Amino acid sequence: MIHVENLIKEFGPKRAVNGVSFTVKRGEILGFLGPNGAGKSTTMRMITGFIPPTSGAVRIAGFDISEKPIEAKKLIGYLPESAPCYSDMTVNGFLRFTAELRGLRGAAIDSAVANVAGLCFLEGVLHQSVDTLSKGYRHRTCFAQSILHDPQVLVLDEPTDGLDPNQKHEVRQIIKRMGQTKAIIFSTHILEEVEACCTHAIIIDHGTVVANGTPSELKSRADNAGSVSLRVHSIAAETVRTRLNSLSLSGKVTLQGSDVTVTARIFPRDRTLSGELARAVADLAIKEGWRFDELYTEEGRLDDVFRTITLPNSVKSTSKD
Amino acid sequence: MNESLRNIWTILKRELTGYFASPVAYVFIVIFLLLNGFFTFMLGGFFEQGEASLSRPFFNWHPWLYLFLVPAAGMRLWAEERRVGTLELLLTMPITAWQAIVGKFLACWTFLALALALTFPVVISVFYLGHPDGLAIISGYIGSFLLAGAYLSVTLATSAITRNQVISFILSVVICFFLILAGWEPVTNLLVRWAHPDIVELVAGFSVMPHFANFQRGVVDFRDLLFFASVIVFSLFSTSVILRNLRGA
Ligand SMILES: Nc1ncnc2c1ncn2[C@@H]1O[C@H](COP(=O)(O)OP(=O)(O)OP(=O)(O)O)[C@@H](O)[C@H]1O
Ligand SMILES: [Mg+2]
Numbered sequence: 001m002i003h004v005e006n007l008i009k010e011f012g013p014k015r016a017v018n019g020v021s022f023t024v025k026r027g028e029i030l031g032f033l034g035p036n037g038a039g040k041s042t043t044m045r046m047i048t049g050f051i052p053p054t055s056g057a058v059r060i061a062g063f064d065i066s067e068k069p070i071e072a073k074k075l076i077g078y079l080p081e082s083a084p085c086y087s088d089m090t091v092n093g094f095l096r097f098t099a100e101l102r103g104l105r106g107a108a109i110d111s112a113v114a115n116v117a118g119l120c121f122l123e124g125v126l127h128q129s130v131d132t133l134s135k136g137y138r139h140r141t142c143f144a145q146s147i148l149h150d151p152q153v154l155v156l157d158e159p160t161d162g163l164d165p166n167q168k169h170e171v172r173q174i175i176k177r178m179g180q181t182k183a184i185i186f187s188t189h190i191l192e193e194v195e196a197c198c199t200h201a202i203i204i205d206h207g208t209v210v211a212n213g214t215p216s217e218l219k220s221r222a223d224n225a226g227s228v229s230l231r232v233h234s235i236a237a238e239t240v241r242t243r244l245n246s247l248s249l250s251g252k253v254t255l256q257g258s259d260v261t262v263t264a265r266i267f268p269r270d271r272t273l274s275g276e277l278a279r280a281v282a283d284l285a286i287k288e289g290w291r292f293d294e295l296y297t298e299e300g301r302l303d304d305v306f307r308t309i310t311l312p313n314s315v316k317s318t319s320k321d
Numbered sequence: 322m323n324e325s326l327r328n329i330w331t332i333l334k335r336e337l338t339g340y341f342a343s344p345v346a347y348v349f350i351v352i353f354l355l356l357n358g359f360f361t362f363m364l365g366g367f368f369e370q371g372e373a374s375l376s377r378p379f380f381n382w383h384p385w386l387y388l389f390l391v392p393a394a395g396m397r398l399w400a401e402e403r404r405v406g407t408l409e410l411l412l413t414m415p416i417t418a419w420q421a422i423v424g425k426f427l428a429c430w431t432f433l434a435l436a437l438a439l440t441f442p443v444v445i446s447v448f449y450l451g452h453p454d455g456l457a458i459i460s461g462y463i464g465s466f467l468l469a470g471a472y473l474s475v476t477l478a479t480s481a482i483t484r485n486q487v488i489s490f491i492l493s494v495v496i497c498f499f500l501i502l503a504g505w506e507p508v509t510n511l512l513v514r515w516a517h518p519d520i521v522e523l524v525a526g527f528s529v530m531p532h533f534a535n536f537q538r539g540v541v542d543f544r545d546l547l548f549f550a551s552v553i554v555f556s557l558f559s560t561s562v563i564l565r566n567l568r569g570a
Contacts, residue, residue: 038480051568073415084406088339100331103324145410212525244404 001026001075001183002047003152007056009207016042018207019186023199026152029179031198031215032137032187033283035310039207040187042159047185048078060153071086074103076149079159085130091117091141092126095148100151116144119174135162143171147178147278147310154178156186172197191302201302205310216303220241222300223308226274227267228281231294237262243284256318265295330360330415331433332424336398340432348470350513353390353436360386361443380444380461380537384529387472392493394433395476396486398425399564403484412568422560426477426553433469437462464536467549468529472497474556481563500552504528 002024006153009017017039021185023032031276034040045051047058049065049072086094092113099109117123121313125133139162146154158174160168168190175184176197179295188194195215203211203218211218218226232240237255244253244266248305251269255262268277285292340346362368402408411421447453455539472493479492504510504525512521527530530551532545 045409050413051564070415070417073413076413078413080406080409082406082409086335086339086407087405088342089335093338095333096412097335098410101328101416103415142410218425256384258328 001061002185003057003059004047005057005059006039007043007046007058008054009039009046009051012241014170017046017053020204020207021056022209022212024153026145026183027180028183029175030183030185031201032185032204032206033189033191033194033201033306034187034204038204038310040204041157044078044155044185044187045080047287048155049073052078075151076153076155077079077146077149078154079143079146079156079299081157081161083139083161085141085145087129087131088125088179090127090129091122093131094130095144095149098145099148104149112148112149114115116148121142121170124311136164136167139163139276140167147174151210152182154184154186156184157187159186159187160188160190161199164309168193180257191306195302202246202302203306203309208301210309211305216299218305219300219302220271221233221297221309222302222304224298225300226271227265227298228274228278228287229263229265229291229294229296229298230281231263232260232285232290233261235262235290240264244281245299246279247277247284249273265298322351325417328420329424329427332416332421333428336425336428337431337471341429346432349394350388350436350439353386354439356360356386357382357440357443374459375443375447376462376537376539378464379440379552381534383465383468387469388494388497388501390459391433391469391487392476393491394492395429395473395485396480396493398429399560400484400489402487403481403567404486404527418561418564422477422564424556426474426496426557429473429477430470431565433473434466437465437469454539457537460536460539460541463541464533464545467536467546468533471500471529471549471552471556474553474560475500478556478560478563480511500527500529502528504530506530 002022004020004022007020008015018120020039020128021045029103032040033045042051046053046056047060047065049058049069052066058072060075061076065072072130086097089097094111095113095116096109099112104112117126117305122137122140122144125141133141143156143159146156154175156175160171163171172193175186179199182254198215201213201215201218202209211221215224230244237257241253241255241261241264244250244264247266248268250269253267254265256265257263266277266281268274274297280293282295285295292320345356357379364382366378376414399408402411412418430486444458447458476489476493479496480486482490482492505528507522509525510523529549532548535542535545
């Protein structure tokens with residue numbers, strides 16, 4: 001549904017987006033990650049046709065956004081980063097206005113507005129002026145606008161920004177539900193959100209895609225992914241280390257803690273064998289009669305991946321400039 | 322109704338209700354009417370002129386009155402959208418920039434027409450007092466309406482340049498002031514001392530004054546209509562270019 005090809009955007013001498021390409025199919029939810037100023041919003045603005053790319057192409061269900069803007073825009077629902085609303089209108093007036101621009105008429109407007117007002121919990125403020133809404137409600141109003149016409153493609157720039165935990169949860173549920181039949185791309189700084197809803201994730205830094213895959217693929221890129229963690233009690237740390245080192249599958253072993261409670265982290269010699277390693281460690285602990293109360297395989301944390309991928313880059317490119 | 326008309330209508334409706342949702346519209350209309358009355362009856366010498374006509378006491382002031390009031394009415398049209406960020410929402414809707422421009426322009430023009438229409442008591446008094454040339458009054462109103470439209474189109478373009486309403490207002494006043502001065506008699510009388518009369522006339526041709534003067538006298542000339550239409554179309558076109566370039570930069 002969404003095809004992005006080698007998108008480049010220059011603001012004067014500065015490249016905000018530098019050759020971004022990806023595809024989002026129907027039924028996929030793409031999480032768009034990256035540090036502040038990475039170019040997420042700029043990319044989304046080009047996808048939705050707000051700003052023209054310097055070069056590259058965006059196609060929405062086959063319609064090129066520069067050549068067939070109207071046809072492409074009809075398929076898109078868009079929540080801009082600042083969640084702008086017309087402040088001199090009521091929530092109801094605003095939603096009806098966007099519904100009309102989306103091409104809905106008559107009774108279809110009424111039912112669409114009633115539907116999104118229910119989904120986004122806006123019934124209580126429908127006749128309140130947008131001016132007087134709290135930030136979270138304004139955000140929800142703008143989010144409601146983006147899903148009002150049941151679009152095939154949703155582009156959401158930080159959809160849960162400024163919402164309370166309950167609302168964050170609701171919005172994620174809506175995204176997940178809609179994601180089954182639509183192509184969705186949303187940006188966020190909340191990494192748990194990506195794990196909770198996304199089928200795919202992209203990390204972008206300094207305008208280039210630095211990681212692209214499913215959330216679990218990305219997580220497995222963490223340094224400690226696949227390592228086995230074991231916590232034992234009342235055993236000398238050195239004994240634990242030598243025994244663990246003797247396992248044929250284990251590589252490096254690190255220890256933490258005192259002799260009373262030791263947490264060992266065993267890295268596999270070969271990452272693909274981390275499952276077997278966990279079993280071997282369990283067998284060993286049982287055979288030795290260690291009292292252990294924790295044994296698990298580290299999946300890797302998206303936070304760590306995000307940090308290791310984006311931090312060195314920023315050091316590199318600032319020294320380049 | 323076809324789709325583009327419908328989009329223009331939707332935007333027009335929103336802008337117009339936006340005007341009346343705030344007290345600004347009423348304040349504007351009251352000020353417009355008060356100033357009109359003041360100029361016509363106090364400065365224009367409506368009663369002293371000794372003839373039943375609106376040309377001098379009433380319409381004469383309109384280029385100057387509009388010089389400040391039209392930019393004030395139109396300065397927010399794009400500047401506010403840019404400041405609040407709703408521009409991003411509007412231009413990612415399935416509408417063309419042209420539909421948005423025309424919708425906004427027509428909304429504000431309608432509002433100005435309404436304010437102008439509310440000056441009708443002046444017409445009633447002039448008919449009450451004497452036997453004016455009714456056609457001249459009509460053509461004067463048409464001219465005034467077109468004049469307001471020309472200024473408004475300029476304001477729309479300056480409003481698209483900046484997110485600051487005050488800057489948009491000042492730019493617009495300056496440009497409209499030029500549109501007056503280039504053909505205002507005191508200025509042209511000065512200019513002919515230095516420049517060839519043909520050149521002075523050419524420059525004056527860009528001014529709204531000679532064209533508006535014809536309407537004031539009761540002459541509706543195709544060339545004057547064409548002049549106002551070209552100013553409007555040119556300015557609206559500039560607006561679309563400005564909007565496109567600002568997004569690209
Ligand atoms: N209109 C503009 N003119 C000049 N530079 C711009 C413009 N818009 C964005 N930029 C620059 O482009 C870069 C990318 O900005 P963008 O807003 O896309 O970042 P982002 O990934 O959305 O960041 P955040 O997480 O803070 O929202 C930034 O360095 C920004 O300063
Ligand atoms: Mg952003």
